[in-house]
Amino acid sequence: MGRMIALLVLLIPGGLAALGIKLMRDTVFGVLISPFQILWLQGLAGFICFAGGLYLLGGFILYRDRKRNQVSPRFRKKQSGREV
Structure with a gap:
């Protein structure tokens, strides 16, 4: 069930981005x-x-990779609070 939800989370923004590309392409060729x-x-x-769509898709992938600790140090979350 969790994998199906993750697939939907990836497909919906991907479809939105694809729709955006199609609309921009039709604009360039003059198709209204x-x-x-x-x-x-x-x-x-x-x-x-x-x-x-690209923002949502990239954010989901970044969130997943941060959770698995697979990102470079530049993209890791900063520690909140200060140690004395």
């Missing part, structure tokens, strides 16, 4: 999709979808 009235608005929506 029906919910949008202006090409630049379609391109902006595509960029937002792509950036949001």
Whole structure:
């Protein structure tokens, strides 16, 4: 069950990023999709979808790797609190 949830967590942002790439590609070639009235608005929506999907996907992978201690020291969490 846990693996199925993890797969969904990866597929939803991946699909969002793919939709963003498609919208930006259609903007470059001048193909207007029906919910949008202006090409630049379609391109902006595509960029937002792509950036949001990539942010969520990268954040999930970084969180998982931090939990397994597989990241470089630069990406490790800082210790909160000070030792005396």
